[in-house]
Amino acid sequence: MAPTLLKLVRIKRTDLPTDTVALARFLIGAVVVHDLPEGRVAARMVETEAYLADDAASHTFRGETRRNRPMFGRRGHAYVYLNYGVFWLFNISAETEGVGAGVLVRAVEPLLGTDLMQQRRPGRTGTELTSGPGKLTLALGIGPQHSGIDLCARGDLWLARAPHAAAGIGTSVRIGITKDIDRPLRFFERGNPYVSGPRKLNV
DNA sequence: TCACTGATCGTCT
DNA sequence: GACGATCAGTGAG
Numbered sequence A: 001m002a003p004t005l006l007k008l009v010r011i012k013r014t015d016l017p018t019d020t021v022a023l024a025r026f027l028i029g030a031v032v033v034h035d036l037p038e039g040r041v042a043a044r045m046v047e048t049e050a051y052l053a054d055d056a057a058s059h060t061f062r063g064e065t066r067r068n069r070p071m072f073g074r075r076g077h078a079y080v081y082l083n084y085g086v087f088w089l090f091n092i093s094a095e096t097e098g099v100g101a102g103v104l105v106r107a108v109e110p111l112l113g114t115d116l117m118q119q120r121r122p123g124r125t126g127t128e129l130t131s132g133p134g135k136l137t138l139a140l141g142i143g144p145q146h147s148g149i150d151l152c153a154r155g156d157l158w159l160a161r162a163p164h165a166a167a168g169i170g171t172s173v174r175i176g177i178t179k180d181i182d183r184p185l186r187f188f189e190r191g192n193p194y195v196s197g198p199r200k201l202n203v
Numbered sequence B: 001t002c003a004c005t006g007a008t009c010g011t012c013t
Numbered sequence C: 001g002a003c004g005a006t007c008a009g010t011g012a013g
Helices: A020-026 A114-120 A133-140
Strands: A031-036 A039-051 A078-083 A087-093 A102-112 A157-160 A169-172 A186-189
16 A cells, blocks of 8 residues: 555544453554654554453453552553563553453554654564564554553554555464463464564464 | 573472 | 573473
8 A cells, every 4th residue: 555545543542442351353454643753654464462360361450559550540542562672562450440351462564654664663574573572663663652551542652544455454472471372362364475473373 | 303402590389 | 599471592302
Protein backbone atom coordinates (compact mmCIF):
# COMPACT_ATOMS: atom_id res chain seq x y z
CA MET A 1 0.00 0.00 0.00
CA ALA A 2 1.39 3.39 -0.95
CA PRO A 3 1.96 5.54 2.16
CA THR A 4 0.14 8.51 0.68
CA LEU A 5 -3.02 6.44 0.44
CA LEU A 6 -2.89 5.28 4.05
CA LYS A 7 -5.58 6.97 6.11
CA LEU A 8 -5.10 6.59 9.84
CA VAL A 9 -8.30 6.80 11.87
CA ARG A 10 -7.78 7.23 15.58
CA ILE A 11 -9.29 4.50 17.75
CA LYS A 12 -11.69 5.68 20.45
CA ARG A 13 -11.81 3.93 23.81
CA THR A 14 -15.38 2.85 23.10
CA ASP A 15 -14.07 1.03 20.01
CA LEU A 16 -11.92 -1.21 22.23
CA PRO A 17 -13.44 -4.43 23.62
CA THR A 18 -13.32 -4.46 27.43
CA ASP A 19 -12.59 -8.19 27.60
CA THR A 20 -8.86 -8.92 27.43
CA VAL A 21 -9.02 -11.82 24.98
CA ALA A 22 -11.43 -9.94 22.73
CA LEU A 23 -9.05 -6.96 22.83
CA ALA A 24 -6.04 -9.12 21.94
CA ARG A 25 -7.91 -10.35 18.84
CA PHE A 26 -9.27 -6.90 18.00
CA LEU A 27 -5.77 -5.43 17.97
CA ILE A 28 -4.52 -7.82 15.27
CA GLY A 29 -4.45 -5.60 12.17
CA ALA A 30 -4.82 -2.35 14.12
CA VAL A 31 -2.04 0.24 13.95
CA VAL A 32 0.41 1.71 16.45
CA VAL A 33 1.37 5.27 15.50
CA HIS A 34 4.26 7.22 17.00
CA ASP A 35 4.80 10.85 16.01
CA LEU A 36 8.53 11.39 16.49
CA PRO A 37 10.43 14.66 16.02
CA GLU A 38 11.97 13.09 12.90
CA GLY A 39 8.63 12.03 11.49
CA ARG A 40 5.80 9.55 11.83
CA VAL A 41 6.26 5.82 12.24
CA ALA A 42 3.29 3.46 12.02
CA ALA A 43 2.95 -0.31 12.05
CA ARG A 44 0.18 -2.93 11.97
CA MET A 45 0.02 -5.25 14.96
CA VAL A 46 0.27 -8.84 13.76
CA GLU A 47 0.93 -10.75 17.01
CA THR A 48 -0.46 -10.22 20.53
CA GLU A 49 -0.75 -12.07 23.83
CA ALA A 50 -3.43 -11.70 26.51
CA TYR A 51 -2.46 -11.49 30.18
CA LEU A 52 -5.45 -11.95 32.44
CA ALA A 53 -6.25 -10.94 36.01
CA ASP A 54 -6.23 -14.53 37.32
CA ASP A 55 -3.12 -15.44 35.37
CA ALA A 56 0.08 -16.59 37.11
CA ALA A 57 2.09 -15.47 34.07
CA SER A 58 0.87 -11.88 34.38
CA HIS A 59 2.77 -9.15 36.19
CA THR A 60 -0.53 -8.23 37.87
CA PHE A 61 -1.03 -11.66 39.48
CA ARG A 62 0.40 -10.60 42.83
CA GLY A 63 -1.46 -7.32 42.92
CA GLU A 64 -0.88 -3.72 42.05
CA THR A 65 2.58 -2.18 42.33
CA ARG A 66 4.16 1.05 41.19
CA ARG A 67 5.39 -0.63 38.02
CA ASN A 68 2.27 -2.46 36.89
CA ARG A 69 -0.20 0.30 37.83
CA PRO A 70 -1.11 1.11 34.19
CA MET A 71 -2.47 -2.43 33.78
CA PHE A 72 -5.04 -1.67 36.49
CA GLY A 73 -6.30 1.42 34.71
CA ARG A 74 -9.04 1.63 32.11
CA ARG A 75 -8.49 -0.09 28.78
CA GLY A 76 -6.37 1.70 26.20
CA HIS A 77 -3.43 2.74 28.37
CA ALA A 78 0.21 1.84 27.72
CA TYR A 79 2.21 -0.36 30.10
CA VAL A 80 5.91 -0.41 29.21
CA TYR A 81 8.45 -2.33 31.28
CA LEU A 82 12.07 -3.44 31.09
CA ASN A 83 12.52 -7.12 30.35
CA TYR A 84 15.72 -9.05 31.17
CA GLY A 85 17.35 -5.73 31.90
CA VAL A 86 17.70 -5.16 28.18
CA PHE A 87 14.48 -4.58 26.23
CA TRP A 88 11.36 -2.52 26.73
CA LEU A 89 8.08 -4.38 26.13
CA PHE A 90 4.85 -2.64 25.09
CA ASN A 91 1.45 -3.60 26.48
CA ILE A 92 -2.06 -2.15 26.16
CA SER A 93 -4.25 -2.28 29.27
CA ALA A 94 -7.61 -4.05 29.14
CA GLU A 95 -10.74 -4.45 31.25
CA THR A 96 -12.14 -1.83 33.65
CA GLU A 97 -10.56 0.36 36.33
CA GLY A 98 -9.14 -1.81 39.11
CA VAL A 99 -8.76 -5.00 37.04
CA GLY A 100 -5.13 -5.88 36.26
CA ALA A 101 -5.08 -7.21 32.71
CA GLY A 102 -3.62 -6.29 29.34
CA VAL A 103 -2.30 -7.27 25.95
CA LEU A 104 1.38 -7.64 25.04
CA VAL A 105 2.22 -6.53 21.50
CA ARG A 106 4.68 -9.14 20.20
CA ALA A 107 5.16 -8.20 16.55
CA VAL A 108 4.20 -5.48 14.08
CA GLU A 109 4.40 -4.94 10.31
CA PRO A 110 5.88 -1.55 9.29
CA LEU A 111 3.56 0.76 7.33
CA LEU A 112 5.12 4.23 7.58
CA GLY A 113 8.61 5.48 8.43
CA THR A 114 10.43 2.23 7.70
CA ASP A 115 13.58 4.27 7.08
CA LEU A 116 13.32 5.72 10.60
CA MET A 117 12.86 2.22 12.03
CA GLN A 118 15.99 1.06 10.26
CA GLN A 119 17.96 3.93 11.76
CA ARG A 120 16.88 2.71 15.19
CA ARG A 121 17.82 -0.89 14.37
CA PRO A 122 21.32 -0.60 12.86
CA GLY A 123 22.30 -3.55 10.70
CA ARG A 124 18.77 -5.00 10.65
CA THR A 125 16.45 -5.16 7.66
CA GLY A 126 13.15 -6.70 6.57
CA THR A 127 11.30 -8.76 9.13
CA GLU A 128 14.19 -8.46 11.62
CA LEU A 129 13.06 -4.87 12.16
CA THR A 130 9.93 -5.61 14.18
CA SER A 131 9.45 -9.41 14.53
CA GLY A 132 9.56 -9.56 18.33
CA PRO A 133 8.36 -7.59 21.36
CA GLY A 134 11.79 -6.15 22.16
CA LYS A 135 12.58 -5.37 18.53
CA LEU A 136 9.40 -3.43 17.82
CA THR A 137 9.79 -1.05 20.76
CA LEU A 138 13.29 -0.20 19.54
CA ALA A 139 12.09 0.32 15.97
CA LEU A 140 9.08 2.43 16.98
CA GLY A 141 10.88 4.42 19.68
CA ILE A 142 8.63 3.22 22.50
CA GLY A 143 10.16 3.42 25.97
CA PRO A 144 9.54 3.91 29.69
CA GLN A 145 8.42 7.48 29.11
CA HIS A 146 5.25 6.04 27.58
CA SER A 147 4.23 3.79 30.48
CA GLY A 148 0.90 4.96 31.84
CA ILE A 149 -0.09 7.21 28.95
CA ASP A 150 -3.55 7.09 27.42
CA LEU A 151 -3.34 5.69 23.89
CA CYS A 152 -6.84 7.02 23.15
CA ALA A 153 -5.96 10.62 24.02
CA ARG A 154 -4.09 13.25 22.03
CA GLY A 155 -0.41 12.50 22.26
CA ASP A 156 2.61 11.30 20.33
CA LEU A 157 1.78 7.62 20.75
CA TRP A 158 -1.68 6.43 19.69
CA LEU A 159 -3.73 3.71 18.02
CA ALA A 160 -5.42 3.69 14.62
CA ARG A 161 -8.01 1.40 13.10
CA ALA A 162 -6.95 -1.53 10.93
CA PRO A 163 -6.38 -0.29 7.36
CA HIS A 164 -7.52 -3.71 6.16
CA ALA A 165 -8.84 -6.80 7.92
CA ALA A 166 -6.43 -9.47 9.14
CA ALA A 167 -5.93 -12.34 6.72
CA GLY A 168 -6.98 -14.82 9.37
CA ILE A 169 -6.20 -15.07 13.05
CA GLY A 170 -4.33 -18.05 14.47
CA THR A 171 -4.13 -19.03 18.14
CA SER A 172 -1.40 -20.68 20.22
CA VAL A 173 0.10 -20.89 23.67
CA ARG A 174 2.18 -17.92 24.78
CA ILE A 175 5.92 -17.61 24.32
CA GLY A 176 8.70 -17.24 26.89
CA ILE A 177 6.71 -17.73 30.08
CA THR A 178 7.15 -20.34 32.84
CA LYS A 179 3.74 -20.19 34.54
CA ASP A 180 0.28 -20.91 33.12
CA ILE A 181 2.05 -22.09 29.99
CA ASP A 182 -0.86 -24.03 28.46
CA ARG A 183 -3.42 -21.29 27.97
CA PRO A 184 -4.21 -20.45 24.31
CA LEU A 185 -3.78 -16.70 24.71
CA ARG A 186 -1.44 -15.82 21.85
CA PHE A 187 -2.97 -14.47 18.62
CA PHE A 188 -1.37 -13.75 15.26
CA GLU A 189 -2.16 -13.00 11.64
CA ARG A 190 -1.75 -16.22 9.70
CA GLY A 191 0.97 -16.15 7.08
CA ASN A 192 2.38 -12.78 8.09
CA PRO A 193 6.21 -12.92 7.88
CA TYR A 194 6.66 -10.51 10.80
CA VAL A 195 5.10 -12.93 13.29
CA SER A 196 7.73 -14.14 15.80
CA GLY A 197 8.20 -17.50 17.47
CA PRO A 198 8.87 -21.07 16.31
CA ARG A 199 7.25 -22.07 13.06
CA LYS A 200 5.28 -24.90 14.61
CA LEU A 201 3.27 -22.41 16.71
CA ASN A 202 2.35 -20.23 13.75
CA VAL A 203 -0.11 -22.43 11.87
C1' DT B 1 15.74 -25.02 11.85
C1' DC B 2 16.51 -25.83 16.44
C1' DA B 3 18.97 -25.73 20.97
C1' DC B 4 21.80 -23.36 23.92
C1' DT B 5 24.05 -19.27 26.08
C1' DG B 6 25.61 -14.73 27.73
C1' DA B 7 24.32 -9.99 28.46
C1' DT B 8 22.05 -6.86 31.83
C1' DC B 9 19.23 -4.36 35.53
C1' DG B 10 14.76 -2.88 37.61
C1' DT B 11 11.51 -4.98 40.59
C1' DC B 12 9.92 -7.62 44.22
C1' DT B 13 11.00 -11.18 47.91
C1' DG C 1 19.62 -11.90 46.22
C1' DA C 2 16.94 -14.13 42.51
C1' DC C 3 14.40 -13.71 38.65
C1' DG C 4 12.58 -12.71 34.21
C1' DA C 5 6.34 -11.71 28.73
C1' DT C 6 14.17 -11.22 24.94
C1' DC C 7 17.73 -11.00 21.39
C1' DA C 8 21.66 -12.25 18.68
C1' DG C 9 25.40 -15.26 17.93
C1' DT C 10 27.13 -19.88 17.71
C1' DG C 11 27.27 -24.69 16.64
C1' DA C 12 25.01 -29.16 15.55
C1' DG C 13 21.89 -32.01 12.70
